[in-house]
Amino acid sequence: MATTTTVSAPPAKLWGGGRSPFNVEYGKIMMWYFLMSDTFTFGAFLISYGTTRFATNGWPDPNKVFESFPGLGNGYPLLFVSLMTFILIISSVTMVLAVQAGHNMNKKAVVTNLILTIIGGLAFLSCQALEWTHLYHEGAWWGRNPFPNWNGTVSTTNFTNFFFTITGFHGFHVFSGVIINIVMLIMTLSGVFERRGHYLMIEKAGLYWHFVDLVLVFVFTCFYLV
C-alpha cells in the first residue's frame, strides 16, 4: 500500500513506539472498543431476560405471539421476523461491498452500496415499527401483556417489558446506524474521502453496522426461536 518514505527509518517493530502495535488506526480500534462495551450492554440485557425466564414458571410461546405477517394476517409464525433478519443480513453484505469498494477507491460503488445499505436499514425499521404497532393493537405494551403462557396460565408483564425494551434498544441502534450511513453517504458524495485518499471512515461505519446485524442475530434467536 502506501510507503513509509516520509520517515527516516521504517518503524518495523510493532512495539517499538511511534506506531500502533495493532497496525490499525486510532479511530478503528476505538470503534472496536466501543462495540465491546455495547456488546456487554446488550449481553446484560439478554442475560437478564434469560434469568427472568428461568425464574418464571410459565412463559408465552413465541410462535403464538409472533405469528402475523402484514397483509396476510395470523398463522404464520417466524415468517415476518425471518424477513427482517434477511433484510438486515443483506444490508450487512452491501455494507461490506461498500467498504471493499472504498479499498479500491471506487467512489461510485461506495455510493451505490451505501444507498442500498441505507434502504435496507430503513426497511428493517419500518418492519419493526409494523411489528410494534401490531402488537400494540393486540393489547401489548410496557406493563401490558395480553398473551397467555404456553400452558394456558396468566402471563407476566416481564415478557412484553423485555421484548419492547430490547427490540427498542436494538431499533435505536439501527436508527443511529442509518443516520451514520447517511452522513457517510453525504461525505462520500462531497468527495471528502477522495481528498483524504482513503475510505477508512466507511470501514468504521461498517463495523458499527455489522455490530447492529450481530445483535439482531442474538435477539432473533433469544426471543423468537429459543
Place this chain on the structure above:
Amino acid sequence: MEQHVSAVEYHEHHGGGTKEIKRVTIILTALTLIELALGYSMVYMSEASTSRHVIKGVILILMLAKAFYIVAYFMHLKQEIRNMIMTICIPLFLFVWFIIAFLYDGQSYNNNRNTYNPYYKVHSSQKAPELRPENEDNGQEKKKSME
C-alpha cells in the same frame, strides 16, 4: 498527501475480496435457513419435551457460528493482528461465566419461590383468557382483560 500516509499505511489487508464475501453470505443464509427450519419444527412440539431442548441447543450453536462469520469476515477481524484479535475475543469469555451464573441463579430463584412463596404457585396457575379465538375476524381489535 504526506499527512495521509500515517493513516493509509495501516491499511494493508484486502482480505478475500468479492469471492469471500459471496461465500460468507451463502454460509450465513444457509445457517439462518437451518435455524428457521429447526425453529419451525419446534412449533408442533410440546413445551417441555427433551427434543425441544436439544433443538434449542443446536440453534444456539448455529447462532454462535453466524456470529463468528460476521465478526471474522464482515468485520475483517480475522485479518487483524493476533494481539488485536485477542483484545476482542478474550474479554468475551467473561460471558461464559456471566451466562452460567445468572441462569443458574434464575433457576434457583424459581425453586425458592415455588417452595417458600405459596401465593406465587397459586398466582402462576391462574388460567388466562384466550387471546385470539379461532372464529374471530383477524381485523377486529380485541380488548382482553389484563392480568
